[in-house]
Amino acid sequence: MSDSVLDRIQQIVGSNDVVLFMKGTPDFPQCGFSSRAVAILDRLGSGFASYNVLEDPELREGIKHFSQWPTIPQLYIKGEFVGGSDIMMEMFEAGELQAMLGAEA
Amino acid sequence: MGPIAEEITRRLTDAFAPVTLTVSDDSAQHHGHAGHRPGGETHFSVALTAAAFAGKSRVERQRMVHAVLADLMDNPIHALALTVNAPV
Numbered sequence: 001m002s003d004s005v006l007d008r009i010q011q012i013v014g015s016n017d018v019v020l021f022m023k024g025t026p027d028f029p030q031c032g033f034s035s036r037a038v039a040i041l042d043r044l045g046s047g048f049a050s051y052n053v054l055e056d057p058e059l060r061e062g063i064k065h066f067s068q069w070p071t072i073p074q075l076y077i078k079g080e081f082v083g084g085s086d087i088m089m090e091m092f093e094a095g096e097l098q099a100m101l102g103a104e105a
Numbered sequence: 106m107g108p109i110a111e112e113i114t115r116r117l118t119d120a121f122a123p124v125t126l127t128v129s130d131d132s133a134q135h136h137g138h139a140g141h142r143p144g145g146e147t148h149f150s151v152a153l154t155a156a157a158f159a160g161k162s163r164v165e166r167q168r169m170v171h172a173v174l175a176d177l178m179d180n181p182i183h184a185l186a187l188t189v190n191a192p193v
Contacts, residue, residue: 031184032184033184033186068168069167069168069171070171070175070178070179071171071178071184071185081164082164083163083164083167084167085186086167086186086187086188087163087164087167090163090188091163
């Protein structure tokens, strides 16, 4: 694990309010969990940056170490690790994601 | 229940003494997708409720489960949907 990829991730999560590390792209998710994560963010309508880990093996391994989280997708909001798609769904249903993003429920 | 599902069940039972635990093998729904293997046992849904999770955040709860299953994550477990709760 090179420090440079961890630095790069720090830069990404520090410079995007909402960022999703996913498999595939928002238009073409390559995994059911990533697809669900995109659907939730679309519903919130706040816009988000996304990074396709399938095109970047170093990022794919790096984000797991950075977050101490073994699975993808992973959501960061305002520099803070939120979780994967299960947690996103629980928080969406509880109105907590809306609150974090300052969106209307 | 296949050997991987049995292993997941055994580890979670030993670690958390859950009051409810369900381990479902969803692999058949992912036939032909990335990570699918003949024989299944790649995609799981796990729901558990245990007192050990009381007072923990959602992230902390899932991390506790990941830690118990760490060497199974990625291989053989390709996908794991988690619902982790404390008793109400």
